[in-house]
Amino acid sequence: MGWGKRSVLSAAVTVVCAVTVLGVPGTAFAAPTPTPSPSTSPTPPPSKDLEKVREKLDKLYHDAAVATDAYNAAEEKAKQQSAEIVELAKKIDQGQQRLARLKDQAGATARAQYRTGGIPPTAQFLLSNDPGQVLDGAGLALQGQRAARSLISELTSTQTQLQGYADDAAAQWKKLDADRTAKAAAQKKVQQQIDAAKKLESQLEKKEQQELDQLEQQAALKAQTDWLDTGILKRIHGKASAQGEKAVAFATAQLGKPYVWGAEGPQSYDCSGLTSQAWAAAGHPIPRTSQEQWQQLKHIDVQDMRPGDLIIYFDDASHVALYIGDGAIIQAPRPGRTVTIAGAGSMPILGVVRPDA
Template identity: 50%
Template sequence: MASHRRPKQPSRTRVTVLTTAAAAAVALSANAANAAPSEKLSKDEVKAKVDKLYEQAEQATEKYNGAKEKQQKLQKDISTIQDNVARGQEELNKLRDGLGSLATAQYRSGGIDASVQLFLSSDPDDYLDKASTLDQLSSQQVDALKKIQDKQRELAQERAEATEKLKDLSATRTELGNKKKEVQSKLAEAQRLLNTLSAKEKAQLAEKEQRANRSSTERVELGDAPPASGRAQAAFSAAQTRLGSPYVYGATGPSSFDCSGLTSQAWATAGRPVPRTSQEQWRQLERVDVKDMRPGDLVIYFDDASHVGMYIGDGAIIHAPRPGRTVTIAGAGSMPILGVVRPDA
C-alpha cells in the first residue's frame, strides 16, 4: 500500500522572519511613495537665509571679540599682580631679616625680649593683636613689626585678587571657545546653503549685491557739521587704504578685518585708540546726532550694536560687511542705524 506523507511544514521561526521581512518591505515602499522630494530653495530664499546667518555670525563675532579682549586684559592684570607679589615678598623678607638683626643685637647686648621671641616664632598679626605687649618693645621694633604686618596684608589682598582673576580668566576662556564654535557653526551653515546654488545663481547674487552697493541711495540728512579733525582725517585715510581687504571674524589687520577690527585699527593708526568691539565703541565713545556726523565718526548699526562702519562723507560709510566680502563703501543708511559716536570729540 502506498504511503501518504504529509507535506513538510515550515518552522514557526521561519514563518515569523518571512512575515516580518515582508511587512518591512511593504512599509518601506509606502514610505517611499509618500515621501515628498525635498524642495530646493530659490536663490533669493537662500540669500535671505544666508544674510540672516551672517548677521547672527557677526553678533557672535562681536561677543567673541569682547571675550578675547577681556581675556587679554585679565592676563595682563594677573601678570602685573604676580610681579607685585614677587617684589612684595622680597620686601617682606628684607623686613623680617631687619627685625631679626634687631633681635640679634638685643640678644648680644643682654638678652632678647620675650615679646620679640613671640613674634619670631609666630604670626605677627597675632602678636600685634596683643596691644599690651607693645609697651615692651622699642620704637624701632614697633615700626618694623607694623611694616611687616602692612606688607603681609597687602600681599594677602593681591594674592586673593589674583585668585579671583584666574577664575574669571577660566570662565572667559570657556566663553571664548563657545562663541568661536557658534561663529563657525553659522558660517558653515551659510556655506552649506550657498553650495546648493549653481555657479550661475551664485554669480547672479554677487552681481545683484554689487549693483546694490554701487547704487545705494540710503543717504542720511546732514546739517552743517564742522570739518573733520586731523586725527579723524588720518583715521579715514587709514581705513581707505584697506579697501578690498577680506572680512575675517576676529581680525584687526593688517591684511584682513571684521567690522570693529577695521574701525579700531584705523583710529589706532591715527593715534587715538578706541574700544575693540562695536558694542563698547557705542557704550564708551561720545555720541553725536546723525545729522551732525562728519568723516571719521563711527556709525553703529542694529539694536544690539553688532555692526559698525566709518562715515566718509556724502552719506556713505566704509566698512567690513561680512564673511565672503571685502572692505567696501556703502550708503550710511543701508542698515538700521542705532546711532553715531565720535572718537575724537
C-alpha cells in the same frame, strides 16, 4: 566731500555712488532693460526661493557678527586680565623681597637682645656701678623698643598686603579662565554660522549665485536710496577733524583686503577691527568691538556726523563702519567679502558715534 581736500578717493566715491552702491534719490535700481533681439530674452527675476535663501544668509552672517563681537570682547578682557595678573605678580615679588628684608632686621634685633641677656632696665640700674650710663642706655633701649614695634607693624602690614595681592591674582585667574571659556564658545558659534552659510551657498548653481548677488545689491541699493530720499545729505555738512582725516586715510588704504572675523590687520579685518585700527592709526585708540564703541563713545545725531565718525548698524550694534562723506562708508562687511566702499544707508542705522568728540 565734507572731509577736506578732494582727492583720488573723492573721484572713486563718486564713481561708486553712481554705478554700484550709493545710488541717488529717485533713481532706479537697475539699468534700463535693452530691447530684446530675436536671439535673446530678458533675464527672469530672481525666484522667491532665492529671496528666502538671501534672508537666511543674512541671518547666518548677522549671527556670526554677533558671535564675533562676543569673541573679540572676551579676547580683550583676557588680554587685560593677563596684564593685570603680570602686574600683581610683580607686586607680589616686590612684597616678598621687602618681607625678607624685614625678617632679617627682626632677626638681627632678636640676636642683639639675646646678647645683652634680656635683663630688664630696672635690674640693670640696681646692679650697675654707673647709674648714669644705665639711664643713657635706657633711653637707647626705649628707642630700640619703638623701632621694634615699628618693625613688627611693618611686617604685619606687608604680610597683609601680600595676601591681598595673592587673593586679587586668584580672582583674576578665575575671570581669565571664564573669559577663555566664553571666547572658545563664541569662536565655535562663529564658525558654525559661517560653515552653515558656506554650505548653503555651495548648494547654489552658478546662475543662482549670480541672481543671489543681484538680490543683495538690489536690497542695499533700495535701502540706500530710501535713506537718501529723506534729504539727509542736504543736512550733513560736517568737516572732518585732523584725526578724522587720518582715520579715513588709513581705512582707504585697506580697501580690497579680506574680511576675517576676529582680525584687526594688517592683512585682514573684521568690521570693528577696521574701525578700531583706523582710529589707533589716527592716534586716538577706541574700544575694540562695535558694541563697546556704541556704548562708550559719544553719540552724535546722524545729521551732525562728519567724516571719521562711526556709524553703528542693527539694533544689537553688531556692525560698524567708518563714514567718509558724500553718503558713503568704508566697511569690512562679512566673510567672503573685502573692505569696500558702500552706501551709509544700505543697512539699518542704529546711530552714530564720534571717537574724538
